[in-house]
Every structure is written in structure tokens, then in C-alpha cells.
Amino acid sequence: MSANQSLIQAHIRRLAIVGVGLIGGSLARALREAGVVEWIIGVGRQADNLMAAQRLGVIDEWTQDITKAVAGADMVVLATPVGAMAAVLQSMLPALSKTTIITDAGSVKGEVVNMARSILGSGSSMFVPAHPIAGTENTGVEASFAALYRQRYVILTPQPDTSEAAIATVEGMWAATGAHLLRMNIVEHDKILAATSHLPHVLAYALVDYMAGLEEADTCFELAAGGFFDFTRIASSHPVMWRDICLQNRRAILLRLDQYMSQLQQLRTYIDAQDGSAIEAIFVHAKKVRDTHLAAYHDSSTCDE
């Protein structure tokens, strides 16, 4: 991964955001606050959410006709679940200008890039794959806030034929939100995010589902404390978004899940064998590593994900 320090100042005349939820809405708010965008048009499937977005001043205008949204836009941001992006791209094709930059905010990059290439053809040089490493478990435009990306990483995974000018504009846009920019290789991105983000989500969803299935489920949840609720916070995330991530980053997630389960199996062996020093060594090491990295995370971050 490499950081890009020489960012151009963003100026976006007309921005179309597809999916004005937590991610798209927070981007809109941050760009507005930075004064780098003139007009934002929102598009999405839920009219009530779009109306709320306009009422909250997050967007200037909304439509459910995607061709209307992208016509004349200098930038289109795909902020839908990754599984919806192919249909969205396909339906905007008729209205898409060759100078319009398209970018996304998906947590998976490999499948998204393949999909964009197959739909946009040579026009895919104007597609800049991006992933802001930020979010909360809350959904919808009401949950969006301008500071979401401040001091957080946004990873770009451009291809050899991606337009350098388009990359620079997307970087400028994200820089205006207060984010730090990085460029990464697609495979590396998808493997790392599978470990740091996708795997924990799978584990948390599975734990809540497991507990809910127990005979003693009611007592379990009644007696669960803050530790449990923090551990499973991410299991309150957008189910469709995470279903899509599991499908689109399937191989990397399966790899991480298998690696993790074999680590867990090892720890299980130590517990079964009553090997106190082996158990303690793992716990001491984990605590030390986490405490160290958490301190660094807090030092560089001002807002909660």
C-alpha cells in the first residue's frame, strides 16, 4: 500500500450519488461542509429515504430515474450494496457521458472491477474503484454524518488503464472529507479486508444467530452484558450489504474463515488439555497487540466508525 500526498483540490459541479444511506449521505454532507460541490442529486430505490435526504439538506434534488441522475454529472458515486452495482451501472449506460467519472464505495474490489470492465468496456478507464474504511452499524440517511471519513483511510485500487485525471479527482474528493488516501493492489485489498472487516462481521452474525437458537436464549440475552453487545455491534449492520460482500469476496472470506477456525481449534486443544500456560500466552499476546494498535488507532482518529 502507498499513500498519495500530492492531492489536487476537488471541485465538483454536479455530483450524483446512487444510494443515499450512511455511506453516500455522509460523503454528501462532508463535501458540502468542505464547499467543494455545487449540486448533489440523489438516486435510490426508497423514495422516503431520498425525501428525508433532501429535507435534511444532504442532497439538493432526487430522482428514481438513474439516467436523469447521471446526465450532466461530472461525478457518479455508487454507494449501494456491491451486489446492486451491476444493475445500477447497466441502467445508467444510455445517459453516461465519456467525461463522467464513476467511483464506488464498496468493501470488495475484485468483483466490482470485473463487473465495471464488462459493463463499461473501454469506458472503464473512467471507473475509479474506491473503498472508504469507515461506517457504523446504523443505516439510512438519518445515520449519516459529515465527520464519518475524517482521519479514516480511503483505499483506491486503480487499474493500469484507469485515467490518472479521474483518479486524481476522486482522491481530491475524498481528501476534502478529511480522509487519508491509499492505493492498493486489488487482491491485497480483498484479502486484508476479509481479515479485518469481513471475517469479524461473519463471526458476529454467527454468534448472535447461534445464541438465538439456544434453548436458554432468553436468559442468555437477558444476562448478556456490555462485552457481548460490543462484540456483536457489527451484527446489527445492513444484512444485504453484508450478504453481497460474502458473495463477492467469497474466496478471501473462506480463506480467512478457515485460517481462523484452525487457530480456534488450536486454542480449543489447549483448553481441552488444561494447558494454562499455552492459553495464557495467547491471551497475553492478543491483549498486548490489541492495546498497542488501539492506542495508535485512537491517536490518528477523531471519530468512531
Next chain:
Amino acid sequence: MSANQSLIQAHIRRLAIVGVGLIGGSLARALREAGVVEWIIGVGRQADNLMAAQRLGVIDEWTQDITKAVAGADMVVLATPVGAMAAVLQSMLPALSKTTIITDAGSVKGEVVNMARSILGSGSSMFVPAHPIAGTENTGVEASFAALYRQRYVILTPQPDTSEAAIATVEGMWAATGAHLLRMNIVEHDKILAATSHLPHVLAYALVDYMAGLEEADTCFELAAGGFFDFTRIASSHPVMWRDICLQNRRAILLRLDQYMSQLQQLRTYIDAQDGSAIEAIFVHAKKVRDTHLAAYHDSSTCDE
């Protein structure tokens, strides 16, 4: 489980707390704040921690001689890791009066009760096994605070021969901290806590340890966001305390771990088979269950665990 509503007002003349850390220190602070204790003597292995406890006004006096601490005490609270309790009980025997009530704050009850019975013999009727369901990942007396137990559950697992008067006094003590009291069967307690608390701790420690072992560990931790740090918050907990819990509640933890891993294996199968609707069903269900119980948890709780 059953709630006990008819609590007597606690009054403790001389309280000995063995282990003046987060748990013991918070109990001392809460009892002092409630004005139900006259004198608190702290005992433990780390003199600097005991000095800090006295300086902070958490305890009145400290000693490293456990017989001195328990002599003349009407209540002794064991707030050490569960693995240390046998040695602690053994060493206080010579100074223990027949009227002194002993209670503990351990997260495992089966092994603790067996241990108390074998060391105290017929005197074990004065041992009231208890478990406050509260804590944070922070350790030491500096991390203690009076509100830790407010609106949280304290579970008692008394035996048929446990003195009813001793039980009532221990319940009165915990009620004075603002906690809700419950009585539970030992086996039920250990199985439920294995699911709601011990399993998540094992999973979190294992995840941090797994990530730390990856070739890309540095990049992983650099790019980890709030979701990851919340998920692994409990991996910053006291390693020796959790080692002891794993050893002492081994069977229930192994049961929960095996059940959870087979649930995870099921979810893995769905991801591998690209079965979007099966994945989505699990995620939707988990989110719904968690959101429901979290709302109830917040309604009934004023302080963070």
C-alpha cells in the same frame, strides 16, 4: 433463574476484600458511597496497587497478610482470578471465624463451589457463591468506579446447605451497589455464562492472535476500523483471569465452542455455495435479535460494562 425482591438492608462493620482491582475496588467504592460499610481492609499481591487503593480512598487499610485481613471481618470478598481462590481460602483458614461470611465474584461457579467445600468443610455453609455480571476490559484499582454494578445483575448460586442468613447479607451488600439480584442453579449459570461471556472472550482473543500472526499483520491493524476494535475490546481483558475461567469452566466452554463452530461451519457452507438467501436469512435474523435485546439492555442499564 429467580429474582429476589425482599432484601435486607446491609450493614458491614469490617469488610475484607481480597484483590482490590476493577471488581473488588468498584464494590468497595459502591458500598462506601451507599454508606453501608464501616471499615474496608484490602489484601492482595501487589503492594503498589494496594497503596493506590488506599490513596484513592477505596480502602481504609491494607495488608499482605491474609490472616490479618480476615481476623475480625464480618465479610470477606474474594475478588481475585478464580484460579487463585483456593490458595487464598487455604491461607485464611487459621484466622477465619465461624461467623464470618465469605463470598466471591468469580465468573465460574461450579469449580469455585467444589473448591470452597473441600477447603472449608462444614464451614462452607458460610460461603455464598456470587457473580456480578459487570466489568470492563480495564484492570487495577484505578479502573474501578462506584457505578459499575448499578442496574447490572449479580447472580448467586447458593447450595442447599448455604446459610440463609449469609445469603441475605450478601444480597443486601450487592443490592446496596444498585445491582439486581438473581439466584441460579450452578450448572445453568456456568453453561449460560460460557455462551454469553466466556465464548466471546475466547473468540476475540483468538481473532487478535490470528491477525497478529499474518504476514500482512501490520497492514491489517493499520487498516482495522472501529468495528474491529469494538469486536476485540474484550481481548484487552485480564489474561490471567480469563485463563483461569477457561480452565475452570472448561467443559461448558468447549461445549459452546463446538456448538458455535458447527454453526460457523454451516454459514461457511452457505458462503461457499453462494447461497445468498440462506446467508441473508442468518444476517437478518441476527440483526433483528440483537437490535431487540440491545434496546432492552439499554432501557435497563445506565452504565457501561
